Amino acid sequence: MKKYLYILKTQIIKSMTYEFNVYGNIIMQTIIMITSAYFWRALYTGRSVVDGVDVGSMQTYIIISSALSVLLITNVERRIGSSVEKGSVATDMMKPISLFGMFLAEDIGNIIALIFQNMIPILIIGTLMIKPPLMADVRDLPLFIISVIESFLINWLIAALFGMMAFTAINNNALIQVKKHLIRLLSGSIIPIWFFPDSISGVLTALPFVYIYQLPLSIYIGRGERADILMQMGIQFIWLIVLSALFFFAESRITRKVMVQGG
Amino acid sequence: MRKAFDTLGHYLDVTGQEIKMAFMTMIEYPSNIAGWFISNPLQFIMGFAIIKFVVESFGEINGWNYGQLAFLYGLSVISHALSMIFFVQGWFMGWYVIEGDFDRYLTRPLGVMYQFFFTNINIFGLTDLVPGIMVFIYGCMKSGIQVSVMFVFQVIIMLIGATLIRGGIYILLGSTSFHTRSAVDFGQYTQEIMDKTTMYPLSMYPESLQFILTYLIPIGWVSYYPVSSLLGIENGLSGGMTTALITLAVGLLLMCLAGAYFRSGLKKYESAGN
Numbered sequence: 001m002k003k004y005l006y007i008l009k010t011q012i013i014k015s016m017t018y019e020f021n022v023y024g025n026i027i028m029q030t031i032i033m034i035t036s037a038y039f040w041r042a043l044y045t046g047r048s049v050v051d052g053v054d055v056g057s058m059q060t061y062i063i064i065s066s067a068l069s070v071l072l073i074t075n076v077e078r079r080i081g082s083s084v085e086k087g088s089v090a091t092d093m094m095k096p097i098s099l100f101g102m103f104l105a106e107d108i109g110n111i112i113a114l115i116f117q118n119m120i121p122i123l124i125i126g127t128l129m130i131k132p133p134l135m136a137d138v139r140d141l142p143l144f145i146i147s148v149i150e151s152f153l154i155n156w157l158i159a160a161l162f163g164m165m166a167f168t169a170i171n172n173n174a175l176i177q178v179k180k181h182l183i184r185l186l187s188g189s190i191i192p193i194w195f196f197p198d199s200i201s202g203v204l205t206a207l208p209f210v211y212i213y214q215l216p217l218s219i220y221i222g223r224g225e226r227a228d229i230l231m232q233m234g235i236q237f238i239w240l241i242v243l244s245a246l247f248f249f250a251e252s253r254i255t256r257k258v259m260v261q262g263g
Numbered sequence: 264m265r266k267a268f269d270t271l272g273h274y275l276d277v278t279g280q281e282i283k284m285a286f287m288t289m290i291e292y293p294s295n296i297a298g299w300f301i302s303n304p305l306q307f308i309m310g311f312a313i314i315k316f317v318v319e320s321f322g323e324i325n326g327w328n329y330g331q332l333a334f335l336y337g338l339s340v341i342s343h344a345l346s347m348i349f350f351v352q353g354w355f356m357g358w359y360v361i362e363g364d365f366d367r368y369l370t371r372p373l374g375v376m377y378q379f380f381f382t383n384i385n386i387f388g389l390t391d392l393v394p395g396i397m398v399f400i401y402g403c404m405k406s407g408i409q410v411s412v413m414f415v416f417q418v419i420i421m422l423i424g425a426t427l428i429r430g431g432i433y434i435l436l437g438s439t440s441f442h443t444r445s446a447v448d449f450g451q452y453t454q455e456i457m458d459k460t461t462m463y464p465l466s467m468y469p470e471s472l473q474f475i476l477t478y479l480i481p482i483g484w485v486s487y488y489p490v491s492s493l494l495g496i497e498n499g500l501s502g503g504m505t506t507a508l509i510t511l512a513v514g515l516l517l518m519c520l521a522g523a524y525f526r527s528g529l530k531k532y533e534s535a536g537n
Contacts (some may be wrong), residue, residue: 018361024439032452035459035468042467043321050320092526171291174298179305190311195320 003097004105004251012107015117018158025086027119030125033066036190037130056131056175057221060189063126063133064220065213071111071148072117072155076103077163085175086168090151100160107156136222143229147216148172150236155183157243167254188214194223208209211236277373278381285384287300303390306339314462325467331494332463337399338418339461339486342425344350344395346433348388349426351518352380354453355431365532376525400502406494413504420507421489427514428485434521441528461486484513494500 037059044055053061080103084091092099126133135141138156162179184190187209193201204210215232218224224232289296318329327335359365359379369376408414419436436449465473465487477483490496492506 018445020445021447022441024443024445024449028447028449028452028456032455032459035456035472038468038472039459039463042325043317047321081285133288169292169298171295172298174295174302178298178305181302181309185306185309185313191317194318197319200316209398 006096007102007105008109008112011106012113015110015113023080025118026121026125029069029122030067030129033062033122033126034129036062038067053192053194053221053223055221057136058131059130060221061192061217063123063130064217066126067119067122068148068151068213069189070114070122071152073114074107074156074159075110075113076100076107076156077147077159077166077172077179079103079106080160080163081166081176085171098139098257103160104156135220140219140222140229142185143233144216145221147211147219147233147236150233150240151212151216152244154208154236154240157240157247158183158208158212160247161243161250164250164254183209183212185211187212192217205232205235206241211239274373281381281384282386285386287388293460299387299390303387304394307391307394307398310458310462311336311394312518327464327496328406328408330402331490331496332402332465333398334402334406334408334494335464335486335490336462337395337397337402338422338425338490339457341396341399342422342429342485343401343457343461344388344391344425345422346429347391348385349380350430350433351385351388351450352383352436353430354439354448354450356434356507357440357449360446360532361446362442365529375529376522412530417493417504420504421493423511424507424510424512424514425485425489427511427518429482431514431517431521432480434525435517437523438521438528441531457482457485464491481513481517484510 015175040058040062041055044050046060048054080089083092089099092102095102123133135144158179162175163172166174170173186193186204186207188194189212192214193204193210196204211232214217215236217231303483307360311333314332315329318332320325324332356379365375365379367374371378403410432453433449436453441444447506458470460476460482465476468476477488489506489510
């Protein structure tokens with residue numbers, strides 16, 4: 001455990017090396033957040049409630065979605081991709097720690113740095129420039145936290161699974177893009193899927209993507225009945241178990257497949 | 264004069280070879296081709312579907328109906344695809360700077376900017392182009408456009424202008440890395456901002472934002488102004504060739520600015536050893 005904590009700590013220090021990155025990221029994310037807020041305000045002109053959500057909740061949704069996106073940054077897929085492509089995966093595997101444990105520790109370290117560099121500034125800017133993103137019902141806070149932790153894990157497992165495809169495909173850049181677009185468009189991070197036609201949103205609720213962004217955000221803005229939310233959290237938990245099982249199965253398979261030039 | 268032609272000929276020759284090599288690298292990893300053929304069309308088909316769902320939930324967006332939005336989206340995706348083919352490198356400039364990769368280009372007897380963009384010409388951008396053209400044709404049919412020679416000519420000039428604007432923005436953002444010596448993932452961010460500002464009518468945003476996007480960061484010229492002129496939507500712009508030419512002029516101006524900024528940045532560039 002101690003070894004992983006060291007990796008985590010090193011990653012936090014690494015993330016703080018490039019100072020300009022912090023400002024660059026904050027500026028760009030602020031622009032995106034404000035454009036999105038105006039976007040929804042413009043769509044809602046002349047309408048007060050659409051699909052059970054009013055414009056104020058939608059703006060909270062946007063702010064929290066921007067903040068949440070910081071927690072859902074993963075690097076594991078790129079790390080696996082480049083270590084397979086360059087062949088350094090062989091030496092990585094010789095280290096006395098688990099390969100994926102190391103990647104997870106690195107990602108968590110990165111996120112801890114980003115919470116201070118990115119998430120808190122975004123929440124402050126959102127509060128000042130758009131509106132204070134208050135939670136609809138504070139009693140749901142435990143549910144929100146649990147669902148955020150699960151969504152982090154689901155997101156990380158999906159990234160790791162896509163990353164593992166590098167072992168068969170050697171180059172997984174394009175697959176990373178597929179994953180990125182699936183999550184971007186089907187998870188409700190930009191446009192919530194309750195605006196989609198019923199048949200399509202029905203299919204999407206069966207897929208894991210909506211449980212990454214939309215479920216925690218719905219809990220936050222208080223959309224849906226409590227029974228419905230609890231049922232969705234059940235599905236989220238089932239997906240977490242399914243993806244973990246897939247992950248451990250794939251992990252045991254790929255370590256046997258490692259192919260390095262000359263060996 | 265003769266010498267200038269020789270140089271131009273040399274550059275064209277090299278470009279031909281570069282494109283050939285780009286094709287070779289493209290087929291290096293077969294699974295990668297499959298991946299790009301899925302990921303890019305997927306992105307735009309889903310994006311297009313989302314516009315439809317938004318229109319179904321909210322009705323017309325600021326007076327623009329679904330056909331007009333499809334037209335706007337199509338034109339925007341085409342210019343996006345073209346900018347991806349020629350200028351996508353701008354997104355990754357930061358990584359080249361922090362890893363010292365510009366050294367390789369500085370030692371060769373060709374323009375650095377030319378080499379940077381053409382040695383890595385992105386043929387995969389074609390997978391963006393096809394869905395873009397499809398949506399554009401669909402939009403043309405839906406909004407009842409009469410296709411004439413003039414129309415085609417206008418669209419082509421506008422697309423050149425729009426591609427240059429996008430490219431100029433990528434290069435301007437990427438060149439900041441020379442000064443800051445760090446790599447921000449501008450690609451992801453610009454795409455997100457461009458999605459919101461070029462695929463929906465600009466008129467839905469407040470006046471202040473419209474002003475910024477027209478005069479300071481001319482994203483409005485990428486698709487909104489050209490399309491409103493082509494579709495004859497009232498916003499004080501004259502139809503005909505004028506808007507197309509303004510778009511082109513804005514693109515050229517931005518490209519010149521970006522080029523100058525790139526050059527000034529390159530002077531600041533240093534790596535191990537100098």
